[in-house]
Amino acid sequence: MRLLLVEDDRQLGDGIRAGLVLEGYTVDWAENGGSAEEALKGEHFDLVVLDLGLPHRSGIEILQSLRARGNTTPVLVLTARDTVADRIKGLDSGGDDYMTKPFDLDELNARIRALLRRSAGHASPVMQHGAIAIDPAAHTVTLDGKAVEISPREFAILRMLLANAGRVLSRGRLEEALYGWGTDVESNAVEVHIHHLRKKLGSSLIRTVRGVGYIVNKTDS
Ligand code: CA
Numbered sequence: 001m002r003l004l005l006v007e008d009d010r011q012l013g014d015g016i017r018a019g020l021v022l023e024g025y026t027v028d029w030a031e032n033g034g035s036a037e038e039a040l041k042g043e044h045f046d047l048v049v050l051d052l053g054l055p056h057r058s059g060i061e062i063l064q065s066l067r068a069r070g071n072t073t074p075v076l077v078l079t080a081r082d083t084v085a086d087r088i089k090g091l092d093s094g095g096d097d098y099m100t101k102p103f104d105l106d107e108l109n110a111r112i113r114a115l116l117r118r119s120a121g122h123a124s125p126v127m128q129h130g131a132i133a134i135d136p137a138a139h140t141v142t143l144d145g146k147a148v149e150i151s152p153r154e155f156a157i158l159r160m161l162l163a164n165a166g167r168v169l170s171r172g173r174l175e176e177a178l179y180g181w182g183t184d185v186e187s188n189a190v191e192v193h194i195h196h197l198r199k200k201l202g203s204s205l206i207r208t209v210r211g212v213g214y215i216v217n218k219t220d221s
Contacts (some may be wrong), residue, residue, distance in 0.1 A: 002026045004045040006036040019105040028180045033057025067094035074115040120163035166218035
C-alpha cells in the first residue's frame with residue numbers, strides 16, 4: 001500500500017513517516033502544498049495523510065481540488081488546533097477522518113487501517129479470501145487456519161491484490177505500492193514476489209493476465 005504524507009513540520013513528518021514505514025507501507029512525503037498537489041495529480045496513492053496548515057497551498061484547497069477532480073482516495077486530515085470549526089471544514093471538504101495534533105501514532109495507524117479497509121469494501125479487520133485470511137494489523141497470513149511465513153513485500157502485494165479482487169493490477173501499479181520515490185525497482189521484483197506467493201499459497205490464487213498484470217478472482221465469502 002502506498003501512502004502520501006503531506007506535512008511541512010520536519011520533525012513530525014519524520015516521526016509519522018517512520019511509524020508508517022514500520023507498519024509496512026510505502027510512504028512518499030510532500031513537505032508543501034504545491035508538491036502534494038503535483039503528486040496527487042500524477043500518481044496513485046491508496047491513502048493520504050494531510051496536514052491542513054501548509055506553505056503554498058492549504059490542505060483544505062488540496063482536498064477540495066482532489067475531490068473536484070473526482071478522486072476518491074481516502075484522506076485522513078491532521079489538524080493543529082482542536083477547534084470544532086477546523087474539523088467540520090476538513091470533513092466537509094472531503095476528508096474521511098481527522099486527528100488532532102498531538103496524536104498517538106498507534107491510533108493514527110489504527111485509523112489508517114480502518115480507512116483502507118472501508119475503501120476496499122471490507123467491514124471486518126481480517127480480510128478473508130477463500131482459505132486465506134490476512135490480518136493487516138498483525139501482519140499475519142493464514143492458509144486453512146495455519147500461519148504462513150511471508151515477507152513484508154509479499155504481504156504488501158497480497159494485500160493489494162486481495163483488496164482489489166476481481167480487478168487486474170498492472171505490474172507498474174504493484175511496483176508503485178512497493179516502492180516510493182527515489183527507489184530503483186529491479187525489473188523482475190514483482191514477478192519474484194508473485195512466484196513466492198504462489199509457492200506459499202497455491203498456484204491458482206494469483207493469475208497472470210498476459211501483457212496486462214495480475215488478478216485475484218473474487219470469492220463469494
Ligand atoms: Ca503544518
